[in-house]
Amino acid sequence: MLASVERKKIVSVSCCNQVLPIVYSDCGEGFPLLYLHGWGQNLGAFGPLIDALPLSLRHIAVDFPGFGDSPKPAENWGVPDYAEFVHQFIKKLDLEPCIIIGHSFGGRVGFRLAHKRPECVLGLFLIGAAGIRRKVPLRRRIRIKTIRGIARAAARCIPNPIGAKIKGSLYNRIASRDYKEAGAMRGILVKVIHDDVRDILSSIQQPVTLLYGSDDSETPPETGRQMHDRLPNSDYIELPGFDHYTILTRGRHQIAHQLKNFLQKWNATS
Amino acid sequence: MTQQNKTIVAVLFGGRSTEHEISVITALQVMDAFDSTQFEIIPVYVDAEGYWYTGEELRRRENFLPTPELKKKLLRVQLTSDLESELVEVDPPKGWFGVKPARRFPVDVFFPAFHGAYGEDGCIQGFLEFIGAAYMGSGPRAASIGMNKHTAKQTLAAQKIPVLPGILLDRRDWEPIRADQTTQDILANLDLPLMVKPCNLGSSIGISSAQTEEQLMISIAGAFAFDYQVIVEPLLEDMYELNVSVLEGDPYRVSAVERPRREKLLLTFEEKYLKNGGKKGGAKSSSGMASLQRDINPTDVPEEIMQKVREFAQKAFSGLDCRGLVRFDFMVDRKDNEIYFNEINTLPGSFSYYLWEAADPPLPFTELLAELVRKAQENWRDKKKIRRITERRIFKD
Numbered sequence: 001m002l003a004s005v006e007r008k009k010i011v012s013v014s015c016c017n018q019v020l021p022i023v024y025s026d027c028g029e030g031f032p033l034l035y036l037h038g039w040g041q042n043l044g045a046f047g048p049l050i051d052a053l054p055l056s057l058r059h060i061a062v063d064f065p066g067f068g069d070s071p072k073p074a075e076n077w078g079v080p081d082y083a084e085f086v087h088q089f090i091k092k093l094d095l096e097p098c099i100i101i102g103h104s105f106g107g108r109v110g111f112r113l114a115h116k117r118p119e120c121v122l123g124l125f126l127i128g129a130a131g132i133r134r135k136v137p138l139r140r141r142i143r144i145k146t147i148r149g150i151a152r153a154a155a156r157c158i159p160n161p162i163g164a165k166i167k168g169s170l171y172n173r174i175a176s177r178d179y180k181e182a183g184a185m186r187g188i189l190v191k192v193i194h195d196d197v198r199d200i201l202s203s204i205q206q207p208v209t210l211l212y213g214s215d216d217s218e219t220p221p222e223t224g225r226q227m228h229d230r231l232p233n234s235d236y237i238e239l240p241g242f243d244h245y246t247i248l249t250r251g252r253h254q255i256a257h258q259l260k261n262f263l264q265k266w267n268a269t270s
Numbered sequence: 271m272t273q274q275n276k277t278i279v280a281v282l283f284g285g286r287s288t289e290h291e292i293s294v295i296t297a298l299q300v301m302d303a304f305d306s307t308q309f310e311i312i313p314v315y316v317d318a319e320g321y322w323y324t325g326e327e328l329r330r331r332e333n334f335l336p337t338p339e340l341k342k343k344l345l346r347v348q349l350t351s352d353l354e355s356e357l358v359e360v361d362p363p364k365g366w367f368g369v370k371p372a373r374r375f376p377v378d379v380f381f382p383a384f385h386g387a388y389g390e391d392g393c394i395q396g397f398l399e400f401i402g403a404a405y406m407g408s409g410p411r412a413a414s415i416g417m418n419k420h421t422a423k424q425t426l427a428a429q430k431i432p433v434l435p436g437i438l439l440d441r442r443d444w445e446p447i448r449a450d451q452t453t454q455d456i457l458a459n460l461d462l463p464l465m466v467k468p469c470n471l472g473s474s475i476g477i478s479s480a481q482t483e484e485q486l487m488i489s490i491a492g493a494f495a496f497d498y499q500v501i502v503e504p505l506l507e508d509m510y511e512l513n514v515s516v517l518e519g520d521p522y523r524v525s526a527v528e529r530p531r532r533e534k535l536l537l538t539f540e541e542k543y544l545k546n547g548g549k550k551g552g553a554k555s556s557s558g559m560a561s562l563q564r565d566i567n568p569t570d571v572p573e574e575i576m577q578k579v580r581e582f583a584q585k586a587f588s589g590l591d592c593r594g595l596v597r598f599d600f601m602v603d604r605k606d607n608e609i610y611f612n613e614i615n616t617l618p619g620s621f622s623y624y625l626w627e628a629a630d631p632p633l634p635f636t637e638l639l640a641e642l643v644r645k646a647q648e649n650w651r652d653k654k655k656i657r658r659i660t661e662r663r664i665f666k667d
Contacts (some may be wrong), residue, residue: 054632239306241329253303253623257636 005047005061008069013092015085016075017067022089023069024062028055032098036086036248038128038244039178039192042068045103048249052256053140057263060098062089064109076187079195083112087120094237099266101259103127103248104219108197114208115200123266124208125259128219128244131197132226141265144174165194201230208234209262211255213242233263276310279643280357280377282394282450284316287386288475288496294334295558296620297383301329303623303635309643312375314347314357316389322347324375326359347375355403379646380405382617386471390617391417395657404650406614406642407594415590416616419469419501422590426611429589431582433611434601435460438469446496453487456502461470462507468497469511479505487589508604511569511612512579515622516587518645523633524580525625529571531563566628577600578609586614593649594642597622 005025013022023041027050035046040260043061050059065085073081086109090096097120102110107129114121136144151170155163172180182189208231212224221238228236237258242251281322283297284290294315301311313328315336325344327333333340346360359373380398382405384390408416415421423433437459443452456464466489468476476496480486486502493500515525567576577660583598597618601610621642623635633641 052627052634202571237307241302241326250302252306253635254633257305258307260634 003178005044005050007054008043009082011092013085013088014090016073016077016081018074020049020065020071020073020085022061022062022065024060024063024089024093026058028053028058030055030057032058032060032095034090034095034098034100035059036100036102036109037064037067038104038106038113038130039189040067041103041183044068046101048256049101049251049252050256052252053259060093060095062086064106067187073188074183078105078188078191079108079112079197080116082192083116086113087117090120097122099123099125099263100131101125101127104130104244107131108192108195111197111204112195114204114206115197118204118206121206121261123206124204125211125262127211127247127255128213128216129210129224129227131195132223133194133196134220134223146261147171147174149254184238188258198226198230201227202232204231205233207262207266209258210234211247211258212236212238213244213247213251214240215243216247218244276308277643278310278312278376278378279304279381280312280314280375280379281381281383282316282389283383284318284322285384285386285389286318287384287388287390288471289385289390290318291335291394291663292558292619293385293389294529296385298329298331298334299558299560299620299623299635300381300383300639304639305356305636308640312357312377315344316384319387322349322357322360326498330503343403345373349397349401349403351401353402353539355401368595378404379643379650381646382407382620382645385615385617385619387417389476390615393469404646406507406646408590408596410594412590412592413616416592416596417470418499419467419613420499422614423611425590426586429585431586431589431611432609434502434503434506439490439500440499442496444490444500449487449490453490456486457483460502460504462486463507465503465505466493467501467503468493469499469501470497481579497652506601506603506610509601510571510604511599511601512575513597513599513622513625514579514583514584514610515595515618515625516592517595517633517638517641518587519628521631522584522587524584525577525622525633526567526628526630527571527579528564528566528625529568531565558620560624564624566625571602572607575607582609585630586611590614592616594645595621595638597625 010023012019026225033199035043037043037045042063046061048201053059063070064082090098096105099122100110100113107126108131108188110124110126111131114124143168147170148261151167155167158166179186210224210228212221224236228234239254281297281301283293285293301313304311312324315323315328323341323344324347327340327344347357348360350358355377357375357377361371362370380403382389382394384394388394390413392410395405395413396410399410415425420438421437423436427433437456439452463481464486465478465479476493478489478492480489490500511530512527514527517523579600582600586598587596597615599612602610623638626633626638627635
C-alpha cells in the first residue's frame with residue numbers, strides 16, 4: 001500500500017434511508033480534491049497518482065459503497081444514488097466545494113453530481129471517464145440476443161438444476177468481465193451500465209478535463225471525444241500508450257502534470 | 271518540430287553495458303512521463319550486440335527484453351556521421367521498383383537513458399557532439415570522468431572535495447605472476463578492511479568488501495571479471511550514504527537528499543533494483559532506482575552535514591562541467607561525521623525523479639524532463655554560436 005492511502009479512516013454517511021460506515025483516506029492540507037475510483041476498484045487505485053502530487057493539496061479518496069472496505073448498500077443503487085452518496089460524503093467531511101478526480105465509473109458519478117449538485121463541484125478532472133453507452137456492433141448484438149434466447153428457452157424447458165446451469169453457462173459466454181466478477185453487486189452493475197450521461201453534459205458549466213489512454217478498450221478515446229463535443233467548458237487530452245488501468249500507474253506523472261495545469265487554469269479563471 | 275509543433279525526442283536506451291536492463295527501466299519511466307502534449311517520443315533501443323531499433327512496441331514493458339520475433343517487427347535504424355540530426359532506416363526493403371528509399375526520422379533532441387559503458391561514459395555523447403546533434407546531459411568529458419571512479423576522485427580532490435584514499439589497479443597488475451606482489455603493495459599502503467570496486471561500473475555491480483588478505487584477493491579477482499580497472503579503498507565500517515541530485519541552471523537547483531536503507535554494509539544490486547516487487551517479477555516489475563528503500567531528507571542527520579553535502583554536490587557539478595542532471599553519492603563516517611565523495615552518476619537511475627518530487631519546491635517528473643530538454647536545446651544553440659572554421663588563410667582560391 002502506498003503512503004498516501006495507507007492510513008484509512010471511517011465516517012458514517014447517511015444516504016437513501018441508510019447509514020453506511022464509509023472508508024476513506026485523507027492526506028495533505030489545502031484545497032480539497034476528492035478521488036472517485038472505477039468499477040471493481042477501490043481508493044488504492046489512486047495511490048500512485050496521489051504519491052506524485054504535492055501535499056499542499058488535500059487528497060481524499062473514498063471507497064464507494066460496495067467496493068474496497070465500504071459495505072454494499074442494502075438496495076441496488078443507480079448512478080444518481082452514488083452521486084447523492086458523494087454529496088452526503090462531501091457535506092459530512094465539509095469539503096464543499098471541491099474538485100472531483102474520477103476514474104471510469106467515478107467519472108460517471110462525477111458528471112451526475114456536477115449536474116445535480118453544481119454548488120459542491122468546482123471542476124471535474126476525469127480519467128477514462130465512463131458515461132456513454134457504447135454502440136454494440138450488429139454482429140455482437142445478434143449473438144447476444146440469440147444466446148440469451150437459447151438460455152431462456154433452456155431454463156424454461158429443462159428442469160432445474162440442469163436448466164439453470166445451462167442458462168448460467170450460456171450467459172457467461174456473452175457477459176462482460178465486470179458482470180462475471182460483480183457477484184452481489186450485479187444488480188447495481190446492471191443499473192450503472194445502463195446510465196447514459198449524454199443528456200446532461202451540455203448543462204455542466206464547471207470546467208472539465210477529460211483524459212483518455214489511446215489503448216483504452218474499456219472506455220475508448222471515442223467516448224471522451226463525444227463527451228468533449230457536448231460539454232460547454234472542457235479540454236480533451238489523449239495520452240498515447242496507456243490503457244484503462246495503466247494510465248493511473250505508469251501514466252501518473254503525466255496525469256499529475258495535467259492536473260496541475262487544470263488547477264492553475266481553474267485558479268486563473270475563478 | 272512536427273506538424274503539431276511537438277518537440278521530437280529520441281530516447282536512447284539499452285546498450286552494451288552490464289546495466290542494460292536498468293537502462294530499459296529508466297527509459298520506460300522516462301517515456302511514460304514525458305508530456306505527450308508537448309513532445310513526440312521516438313524510442314531507440316540498442317540491444318546487447320549494439321544494433322539499434324525503433325518502434326512503438328519498445329514503449330511497453332512486457333516486450334523486454336525483445337525476442338528475435340519481436341526484433342523482426344521493429345525497424346533497424348542508425349545514426350550516420352553526417353551532420354544531420356536524424357535516425358535513418360537500415361536495409362530498407364525492396365519494392366516494385368527496386369530498393370525503397372530509407373525512411374528518415376528527424377530528431378530535435380537525443381535523450382540518452384543509458385547506464386554504464388558506451389552510454390554514460392562519454393561514448394555516445396562524443397558521437398552526438400561529433401554530428402552536431404542536440405542531446406540531453408553532460409558532454410563527453412564530464413561523462414567519461416564521471417564514469418571512472420578513480421579519475422572522478424582525483425578531479426574532485428583537486429576541487430577540495432574530500433575523498434577516501436584509493437589504489438587503482440590495472441588488469442596487468444593482476445596477472446598471476448604479479449597478483450601476490452600487488453596484494454602486498456596494497457596492504458603496505460592501506461589497512462584492512464578494504465572495499466573493492468570495478469572502476470568504470472555503476473549499480474553496485476562487482477563491489478565487495480574484504481576483511482582478510484585472502485578475501486581481498488578474491489574480491490579483486492571478482493571485480494576484474496567486470497572491468498579492466500579496479501579501485502581499492504578503505505572500508506568505512508560504520509557509515510551511511512547520502513545522495514543528492516543537481517540540475518543545471520543559473521543558479522543550480524539541488525534536490526532533496528536521500529539516505530538509502532540497506533540490510534548489509536554495502537548496498538547491493540538487489541537492494542537497489544529488486545526490492546519493491548522485484549523479487550517475484552524481477553526487472554518486469556522493478557521500478558529501477560525508484561525501488562530502493564530510502565529516507566528522504568532524514569531528520570536525524572545534522573543540518574550541517576546535509577548542507578555540506580548540498581554544497582559539495584554543486585561544487586562537483588561545476589568542477590566537472592556537468593550538464594543536465596547528475597546524482598552525487600557521498601559517504602558519511604559515523605565516527606567523526608566526515609563526508610567523503612563516493613561516486614557521480616551523470617545519467618542516474620530513474621533520473622532521480624523521486625528526489626525532485628521531494629525537492630523544495632517540488633519538481634514533478636514530467637516538468638523535470640521538459641526542463642532537461644529545454645536545457646539541451648539551449649546548450650546546443652550556445653555551441654552553434656562558437657566559431658569552428660576560421661577564414662581561409664592557407665588554401666585560398
